[in-house]
Amino acid sequence: METEVILVRSFTANGRGGNPAGVVVNAPQLSQAQKLKIAQIVGYSETAFVTVDNEVDWQVSFFTTTGEVDFCGHATLAAFSVLYQKGLITTGKYIQRTRAGLLPVVVTSDGQVVMEQQLPxxxxxxxxxxxxxxxxxxxxxxxxxxxxxxxxxxxxxxxxxxxxxxxxxxxxxxxxxxxxxxxxxxxxxxxxxxxxxxxxxxxxxxxxxxxxxxxxxxxxxxxxxxxxxxxxxxxxxxxxxxxxxxxxxxxxxxxxxxxxxxxxxxxxxxxxxxxxxxxxxxxxxxxxxxxx
The missing domain is CATH 3.10.310.10 (Diaminopimelate Epimerase; Chain A, domain 1)
Structure with a gap:
């Protein structure tokens, strides 16, 4: 099975710097083991796997090179930036299902992604x-x-x-x-x-x-x-x-x-x-x- 991974840098400053993340869009058929393998091959600190959710907007899972983690901020930013740039979403508020819970994400007209996190x-x-x-x-x-x-x-x-x-x-x-x-x-x-x-x-x-x-x-x-x-x-x-x-x-x-x-x-x-x-x-x- 061939999977397309979009490579993104998140939290860039004037288009430079940032933290790299991989993003896979609409791959519900991937197993946990396959997701981990993809994350290991990509080699970034996190890779996000995005699928449509039946109850909220999107389900997002996050894998490091060693296993799944509950949440990742820079990979969330990468994922929703990709969804926006591919025309799969427009500006507005969305809900992502993560292992850390249901978390709102807002995309602004200039492409900025703002993530709501759990209360401290x-x-x-x-x-x-x-x-x-x-x-x-x-x-x-x-x-x-x-x-x-x-x-x-x-x-x-x-x-x-x-x-x-x-x-x-x-x-x-x-x-x-x-x-x-x-x-x-x-x-x-x-x-x-x-x-x-x-x-x-x-x-x-x-x-x-x-x-x-x-x-x-x-x-x-x-x-x-x-x-x-x-x-x-x-x-x-x-x-x-x-x-x-x-x-x-x-x-x-x-x-x-x-x-x-x-x-x-x-x-x-x-x-x-x-x-x-x-x-x-x-x-x-x-x-x-x-x-x-």
Whole structure:
């Protein structure tokens, strides 16, 4: 069986950078084993498989090179960008069925895809000493941010780790230790960030490591960006902005020479988070035909 895989880069900045994903449209006949094999041949961090759903709009499954995951932000963006560019959808709101639940996706007239994520689960804090060796940054440096190290999920559980401005590119990840740590605490990966100065148009620059799932480093992660937006809205509330909605712009992939741009917003009602959204642009880069 030959399958067409559309190659896409998600969260591009001015058409450049971004995180690669594979997209397979309307392949309901593929088995789980075949999907995994295709994802392994493509070799990207995730490949999305899209089929029409009988109850909602689309069913989307996500495969890394090691297995299926519940949700993937950048592969969702890739999938709906492909559907839009192929004329299978127009601008508007759609519902995707994922293993993380039913999640809305909005496509705007300029082709931007905005994904609604699960409401945050704050899964617990860790001491800086517990993560220092994982990223090669002294615990005292992490503590100097006066911000917590905390596991948060808006679809996938990630550890959010702050470092001072100027330290992000100094990280020396220990992939083996990170994989063992994530397996022990049932995390997908580590999302490390440094805040930009307030006058910058960017909120933070980030790096993401998920070696447990075959991803040494990722240049754009949508689910982690949603988690980081919730983290910042909790620990760094900006009283100069609306109390109903806070918007963030994240940069990721700089250390990989593949800079990506990710937007995120958190909506509140009576001081409670009621909506988490992550958005960006995607660009098709090619096709592959794979026989499994």
């Amino acid at each position: 689960q704050f899964l617990g804090s860790f001491h800086a000493r517990e993560v220092s060796a994982l990223i090669g940054i002294d615990a005292g440096v992490i503590e100097s941010t006066q911000l917590p190290v905390e596991a948060i999920s808006t679809g996938l559980p990630d550890m959010i780790i702050p470092v001072p401005f100027g330290y992000l590119d100094r990280i020396q990840p220990n992939q083996s230790l990170i994989a063992d740590f994530c397996q022990k605490y049932e995390l997908v990966g580590l999302h490390v960030y440094e805040l930009y100065p307030p006058e910058s148009e960017l909120t933070a620059s980030c790096r993401n490591f998920a070696p447990l799932y075959g991803i040494p480093e990722e240049s754009a992660t949508g689910s982690s960006s949603g988690a980081l937006a919730c983290y910042l809205s909790k620990y760094l509330p900006d009283e100069s902005t609306s109390r109903e909605r806070r918007d963030y712009v994240f940069e990721q992939g700089r250390a990989m020479q593949c800079t990506s741009k990710i937007t995120a917003s958190v909506t509140f009602q009576n001081s409670e988070i009621v909506k988490v959204e992550v958005g960006g642009q995607a660009h098709e880069t090619g096709l592959r035909h794979i026989t499994v």
